[in-house]
Amino acid sequence: MKRKNIILVLIQGLFFLVPLSPILAQEYSLTLNVVDLESSQSLEGVTILISPCNCGGITNASGIFSKRLKGGNYNLIVEYLGYGSKEIKIDLINNQSFKVEMMIEDEQLSEVVLLAKKRNQNIETPQMGVLELNISDLIKVPTVMGEFDVLKSITLMAGVNSSGDLSNGVSIRGGSLDQNLMLYDGAPVFNPTHLFGLFSVFTPDVISGVDIYRANIPAKYGGRIASVLEIKVKNPYIDSFKIEGGIGLISNRLTITTPLIKDKLMLTAGGRSGFSDLLFPLLIPRLKNTRANFIDSTFKLLYLLNSYNQITYTNFLSNDFYQLDLISNIENIVSSSNQYDFKTRNHTLKWLHTFENETNLTSRFIHSTYSPQNLFPEIDTDNIIRFVSQIQYTSLQSEFTNFTNEELSYYSGFEIKRYQINPGALNPGNANSINPVTLNNEFGYESSVYANLDWNPNPNLALSAGLRVTQFSLLGPFDEAQYDSNGLFNGVKSFGGQETVASYFNPEPRLGINYKLGENTSVKMSYAKIFQYLQNIYNTNTPLPTSRWKLSDRYITPQKNNTFGMGLYQNFLSSILEVSFEGYYRKTDNNLTYKPGADFFLSEFIEKEITQAEGKSYGVEFSLRKNLGKVNGVFNYTWSRSLLKTNAVDPIRRINNNSWYASDFDRPHTVNATVNFEGDRYNTFSFNFVGQTGRPYTIANGVFESQNVTIPIYLYRNNSRLPTYHRLDFSWKIAYSKDPERRFKGDWTFTVYNLYSRNNPYNIYYTQRNGVQDGDVFLGSPLGAYELSVLRGTLVSLSYNFKFQ
Template structure:
């Protein structure tokens, strides 16, 4: 230990040798009204095109050469502040920022984004300004985080109704989604049309997809980290919206002045009348949902902050019969699923440049499928659950402007109930309870960021995993002694290197190795909220991936325009796919129905964004491919005869464009355009007649593509200025989603041919293929947003 301390001390002295003829600049950012420090406030410094974010005590430190500098400080929900200084000595500057009750009239470039694109060794990260995303047109006028993110490069989904995001060709469950440190296993409402996050509750959205920081683990492709807004206000403030599909309300208020604050956000939606407009197949459907987020923030002293966050969502919807159970006469399915998350965060600052975070998380996801019996009042219920309990400790230290590090450990206890069938009062249905699964994942980690010079920076991280499955729950199903004792170890190195070609351009390289021990199992286009989850065991081995990246970044016109190009390659092992003809429902030995496959994904992403001014927006193009190859030994278990085939999320071409026009202080117009290659699907290779029934035969998988997907959207926001002595401010937002009414195909299915209707295959047979389009007409919406303070 003494050697480690001596090494760090010597490194600090050697780093100091670089700082000749430089001065220390300390910038403290505080709330002008409450005098509380603001963590993660964004700092931009010109003309050096450098910057960063404040630490847990609201301070940002940097060493710069003697010169004149312009400092810009931005924080979500606050007015942007600027300072001009002459740095000719060590200086300390306090910047007081005031709360902003209305959206910024211009898009302010995020300091994180600037650092990411020019100087930081972090590659492949997207730090998303929620004020920018709120300007985008959305389904039924409801701003949506996940839908908005599909307008960014390398991010897509499986269609209009998708239960998550696919990042760079990965599956939905390969993306870890965290909301205030707690995982979210089902992130959508209403069949995937909306995300489960109340818009006003979210303060930051960070997506990592290359050299993912070592504090994150558990998924093999990417991490989406969302944080809840801190409720620091001097007086009560109410925000909300009234819409056709849903309405939300947010309240922030101090409970004890300068000590205890409360933020509460909720949303409800009732769409029974709206579903038939989307599709004739939804005539008998019903749906409603709600979500709620509550955050308590306590300032225990100068050096301590404690926050407690609760998050709850619930969905209920009813559809015509999709799946059935023998001996139950039912013509509908009902789905009821909920998430209950709690997170406790304590941050203790030892000094301006060192702090410790301790985070405790408890999460429960509980989906149900209900089969009402037409002949009685009885209901047969199929349910499952995922319990997640975690403790996370992390120590952060900034030694100097050139060297900082963090070390920590995360322990996660998984508790899965894969499936229980409760027959109720039915005597003709036998109850079933699948064996529970429990596992402990312990992951110590460390990361250091070091600047060798003004041009060369590197980030080196390591995460080590020990995963142990609880054998007791598997004794009744085990086939051999090996399955009763399953322990996996995994090392996950992370590396990022940046080389500044000039003050406004750089190149970067990255590498990351990742492991995944929890996977979603399904055999449809997109997983349902009730799809089964499975922990790794002796048969289903952990997924793993190696990701490589190379990128070039350029800031143009004094930071007004950003350009980047990134190339990536990812090879992976033990991806999950299913045997032909598999049915996972209540399958006790689901391991025998799963095939693990190798995978590879690669692509190039080009981004051009204008981030300031009355006319702003971005355009991006992605070329990407994603493939799988099984390695089953039995001929009947092989997928595509063990040859490479396109994965479900293989979309070679994606083009997105967004334009925002701010005519004056009252009117803002936004336009979206997106084009995507059609998603792969499987065409039957032949048909056979079995007892007067025509049956398609499938040999190859994903051997064709749906028609390309494209969509145009529009929104118009009319904002009213706040009048003297008036505490109420409102605005109207009018949106048109899918202006052209294009019937973008979501899936293709087979059934008996309809009269006088040509189809793409089997023209001479009674069997036809038909496309299913979910949103096949323009969706108009009018939403009223208000603020009361």
């Protein structure tokens, strides 16, 4: 009997080796590439319904849908919120690929809604603290001097703050600037601003959108403990030439998108340049001695190998040069002629392979370089002293994604990162009084595997669970200082090349839960644990050119974050109105901060200048958003705290005697609002208001005299606050035509920044009186205290934008 069964199995095996086409209908692949008709941008989450098979699915992040079907006649219905539906009839007799162009159905719909993946998405998904913003919505926000700016626009969202008008980044939910992972088409950006924060570095016309994760950060991301900002670059799906740009007071922009090989190879190339030497003395008196210019450019190629494979390459360049009068601790230099040169070079190579049944494999190779350089002219000579440092980042990531059905989807992958840090080198040139200094490079590897599962076990419950497991190693060559039991220096231990100096292994679970209380109401909870192995060390309100990047070692342990969140969400009037309450609590460990009197410029063993503190940030965020109508916008109110506390035994490492104190990013009350008035098809008016508690700063507790010099005594850090920050901005956009069939389009944008001329101090500084009598400039202080306001008064600007296709 057993022998007969074996023979039967062999016969069945031989039978299935025979071609089945004479018996069964042949299967072919059907691939759709869905894009916006006007912008050629790929659309994610488009619904495809196929009959008579009663099957279908949705497009992936690249706008691709692929499925295998038996040969025959099919009717396809393509639907997307805010767009007119399309019906396509096909006769599937071979493998076929189609480009589907969707047209906006109602021009009055907000762009945020147009790119929503589905109705009630904020109610149905288990993710918390996520903001998915379309670039068209961000462009409406009035910004400094008429320049569209990603970072300044997102500070109008709940839980996102800057440290003032001049800030080299953003603080999200009380985190420091370096605790944000900022990705530009997948590659990290270590300095996201031009001129210390006046503008962001991202080329405006090539951006398709921004995703911000503040709570249960997806398992695919790691390395920063506060948030992830993913800035996406448009894929150049296009079959004809297109050019767009803008002319403004600060910068000029130009972007070209064109096919190079029809239906195979496409290109988008955008650039922006700014020259501000003449405007700064007029607009910002504090920067009257400033010379500044900057450029940024983005170059992206898209190659459609076949229906299942596409390859993209993105090159990003950012460069700043300016001469700025800043305080320096190098003797015999001309501080008013200090020159600063920053360069960012990013490369992203991405391969997307689409399998059948909505399964994708995405692989990325990324290389990023950040190279700041400082030039210090020496007094009465032609000699220039140079300080240089650098970060080199290389990563390989591969991720498998499967959308099984409406109830279940998952992804898994791995990521390997390599860091090479040049902490700094000082080249004195011909200066005899200054010795050259070269700090040793640091080498680190961060390897991770991760997986995430999204599951809807019933119509009212949605779960998202993920796990990321990370191994970090600091490798030699490396010189490690040794200390005795009293903390005194006791020699150096040297590690050879590839020898392990320090190693950390950490699991990072992520969890999101959503329970629907009704069709338009839901409650969410979230948890995330994340570790950070790279940190930026600085002792100012925003990182300066000499700030220090440092990998974790035996003395500087990785920063750790545990975030808990809970929220209530309610939609009204068919999702026209969205209301949300979100509460969060962040428990952090090993936050880096500087010791009192620290000087880590060119410090060989930086652990002597810093201390690590525990932290806690908590708050409640209220948000009201109106998505549709001639009047639309958003209102946010946030109450939050961000506190730090050292637990040092050594008194010299204690801050505020080991008591809780406000961090630099503690702003208990924040209100912001944006309102757009769409008067007619040609005119759009926008207002935004920002109001927040003043930033903490340190005031002297007393003074003493020594040799006719007044010396301040600082006992407590961040023991006072700047005045309340608030301002109102206005924007008026005049569009000649919104007809999608019109080839040339132009519009004017008129902006007023700080409409009622509020004087918002950026900081308060102290100096010697030098015999000057008391007055308002010294604020009644026994020292010479004065307020510094970077953007004083009202700034008016005008820009012209155009598009031809």
